[in-house]
Amino acid sequence: MRIKDLTSAAAVEMALAEYDSVGGQAFRGRHHFGQSTQYYLSHRGRLYDAKAIAGVAYGYQHPSHGPMPHDKFSGGEAAGSANPVLRAMGFEVLDSHSKTAEAERAWRLAVWQNLLARRDGSGLVTADTVRSVGAYGNFRGIWTDKSRTQSVHPNGVTIGLKHTGQHYPDDLDENGVLYHYPVTRQPGRDRGEVDATKAAATLRLPVFVITEHGDLRGVQLAWVEGWEDKSSLFLVKFGDTPPTQILDHDRSEEQPFELEGNRRQRRSGTVVVRPDQARFKLEVFQRYGPRCPLTGIAVSQMIEAAHLRGDASGGTADARNGLPMNAALHRAFDAHLFAINPDTLTAEARPDGPSLEDMGITHPKLTSERLPHPDALRWRYNEWLRCTGREGEASTGR
Incomplete structure (x- = not known):
C-alpha cells in the first residue's frame, strides 16, 4: 500500500465529489483525517484538504484496500508523498504558507473563490468552510494566524475580521465596515492585532469580514482602506480591488474643496x-x-x-x-x-x-x-x- 500507486484522476474526482456531497468536516471525520494546515488541492475554484483527498482517492482506485489511513503516508512535498502524486495526474496543489506578499495575495484570492463556490442559496457558508481554509480561526474579533503570516510581515498580517453586530451594529453596511480596535484584558495582544491589520493595508492584502447567521457565516472580501488611532477605527471596504490610497493620516487639505458632489x-x-x-x-x-x-x-x-x-x-x-x-x-x-x-x-x-x-x-x-x-x-x-x-x-x- 503506497500512495504513489494512486494514478487514477477519475478516482481523485470521485473523492472530490464525495467531499462536496457531505462537506469537508464530515468527509474528514468519516475517513479519520485532520484538517489541512498547509496544502490544498485546488479544483474548479474550490479548495480541498490535499492529503485527505489523496488517501480517499486511493480507496476508490483500489477498493479491495480501501482508503489509505492518514498515518500510512505523507502529505508533504517529498518524493512519494501526496502532493507530487496529485500533481502527476494534472491536479493543482497550493501551499498556503506564503513567503511573499504577492504569494499571500494569490492565496487569499484562491480562498475567496473557494468561499464563493461554496455559498448556499442565501449566500452563506458553514463555519467549517471558513475555518478549513484559514479565513478565520479563533474566538477573537481579529484573526491573524501569526505563525503562518509572520513570514510575510514580522507583525503577522490580519486575515479575518469578525463582526457580530452586538456592540456596533450601525457600523456595518453593504459597502464595508468601520471596525473598532480590540479592547481586551490583553493590551499587548490587542496592539499586535492592530499592527497586523495595518500591515494588511500597507501590503495591499485582502481580509475576510465574517458575520454570524446562526450556524452559518457570511463572508465578504474586503480591504483595509485606512485607520484613525484616536477613535480606534479601521475603515474596511468590500470589493474585489484594493484602495488606490491608504487613509492613514489627514489628507483633507490635499485637494481643492468642492461643496457639492457625493455618490448617494x-x-x-x-x-x-x-x-x-x-x-x-x-x-x-x-x-x-x-x-x-x-x-x-x-x-x-x-x-x-x-x-x-x-x-x-x-x-x-x-x-x-x-x-x-x-x-x-x-x-x-x-x-x-x-x-x-x-x-x-x-x-x-x-x-x-x-x-x-x-x-x-x-x-x-x-x-x-x-x-x-x-x-x-x-x-x-x-x-x-x-x-x-x-x-x-x-x-x-x-
Whole structure:
C-alpha cells in the first residue's frame, strides 16, 4: 500500500465529489483525517484538504484496500508523498504558507473563490468552510494566524475580521465596515492585532469580514482602506480591488474643496445607499479628532460626523464639509435648532427654540486650528436662516 500507486484522476474526482456531497468536516471525520494546515488541492475554484483527498482517492482506485489511513503516508512535498502524486495526474496543489506578499495575495484570492463556490442559496457558508481554509480561526474579533503570516510581515498580517453586530451594529453596511480596535484584558495582544491589520493595508492584502447567521457565516472580501488611532477605527471596504490610497493620516487639505458632489443613490423604494458615509466619518475624525468642539465630549463611541451641507442636499463627503458632534447635538443640528455663524464662528440658537445651554453647548465658538471650509459653514448658516424664516439675514461672506 503506497500512495504513489494512486494514478487514477477519475478516482481523485470521485473523492472530490464525495467531499462536496457531505462537506469537508464530515468527509474528514468519516475517513479519520485532520484538517489541512498547509496544502490544498485546488479544483474548479474550490479548495480541498490535499492529503485527505489523496488517501480517499486511493480507496476508490483500489477498493479491495480501501482508503489509505492518514498515518500510512505523507502529505508533504517529498518524493512519494501526496502532493507530487496529485500533481502527476494534472491536479493543482497550493501551499498556503506564503513567503511573499504577492504569494499571500494569490492565496487569499484562491480562498475567496473557494468561499464563493461554496455559498448556499442565501449566500452563506458553514463555519467549517471558513475555518478549513484559514479565513478565520479563533474566538477573537481579529484573526491573524501569526505563525503562518509572520513570514510575510514580522507583525503577522490580519486575515479575518469578525463582526457580530452586538456592540456596533450601525457600523456595518453593504459597502464595508468601520471596525473598532480590540479592547481586551490583553493590551499587548490587542496592539499586535492592530499592527497586523495595518500591515494588511500597507501590503495591499485582502481580509475576510465574517458575520454570524446562526450556524452559518457570511463572508465578504474586503480591504483595509485606512485607520484613525484616536477613535480606534479601521475603515474596511468590500470589493474585489484594493484602495488606490491608504487613509492613514489627514489628507483633507490635499485637494481643492468642492461643496457639492457625493455618490448617494436610491437603490429601490425608500432605501438610500450612502457609500461614502463611513469614509466621511473616518476623515472627519482624522481632521478634527473624535471630540465634539461645542460640548467638549470626547468619547469616540458618542461622536458622529455631521455634514454641513447635508448628504441629501448633494453635499460633498469632504471632511471640510463636516464637524464631529455628539449624537444628541447632531440631531439638534439636523433639526435646525442651531447653526454656526460663518463670520463669527459662533453657534446661534433659533429664537423660538431651546437655548444653547439647553442643548448642552458649553463651547459655542469654534477655536480649533482646523475649521470647516467657509463655504460649507456659510451654506449651512443660510439654510438655517431660510428654515427659520430669516432669509433676509443671509451671510454673503463679507
